[in-house]
């Protein structure tokens with residue numbers, strides 16, 4: 001695996017985490033409130049304590065799900081993928097239900113990370129679906145939720161499978177990861193779309209081209225929505241009020257991905273895109289996270305402003321997951337590595 005791939009994986013995970021950390025301070029605030037609290041330009045720095053939220057927490061556990069599925073099966077079946085993601089998200093649920101690591105060696109090393117044991121406005125759909133003990137899949141839907149909790153955590157599927165799986169396979173695996181907790185098409189297919197787009201971006205394509213390349217793979221209504229997002233972002237400067245008027249607020253999966261795409265296309269660089277994505281009326285931590293996942297995969301770690309990385313205390317944890325992804329993809333997973341994933 002070449003250096004570009006390693007940089008793209010770290011870039012996508014870290015920029016996603018930074019978008020999430022930025023948006024953590026603006027989620028649940030209207031644009032009017034954001035500008036009143038943070039000034040006329042909105043929030044432009046990571047606001048202390050600078051922790052990431054459930055979006056990044058769950059993204060890290062998606063990486064665990066992919067790695068454990070591949071450690072266990074090499075070429076997992078759909079059922080095996082669902083089981084691996086379900087187990088990984090149940091680990092996340094444990095971090096939400098208890099206060100401190102229990103020193104349990106059966107799960108992944110993330111269960112020993114005390115900073116994950118925090119509720120940072122977790123999505124109710126994820127909590128309730130996981131508490132049920134059941135895992136949804138594409139045939140047996142678990143509920144009717146089209147929330148953005150599936151897409152916001154799906155980037156690692158593309159990052160980890162880019163070189164070994166077809167886009168069709170990546171799309172299906174990613175949809176399976178979302179379907180564990182989300183049962184509506186609108187909660188599932190955007191996850192698949194993001195994972196496939198991430199692959200194109202790692203390969204140097206533009207966001208607009210990555211959207212075009214989804215034709216025939218994703219449902220027509222989702223494709224239309226993403227194309228609208230690109231054309232909106234290329235036809236006028238993005239303003240927070242028109243962004244949500246045009247594309248929705250991002251609480252549901254397709255809207256969150258559309259807003260993130262528009263911000264990724266319309267911003268002048270990664271910082272500009274993230275700051276648009278986290279200063280609007282909608283679900284800013286998720287749109288910031290997804291926008292970061294997209295652009296980070298294309299631009300790598302060096303595109304992320306150092307001041308953001310310095311202000312987010314959990315950056316080393318995200319970097320460690322990215323490093324693990326690289327070790328695994330290089331085929332350097334030792335017994336010790338497998339043991340860190342409870343294998």
Ligand SMILES: [Mg+2]
Pocket residue numbers: 053054055120121285286
């Ligand atoms: Mg969140």
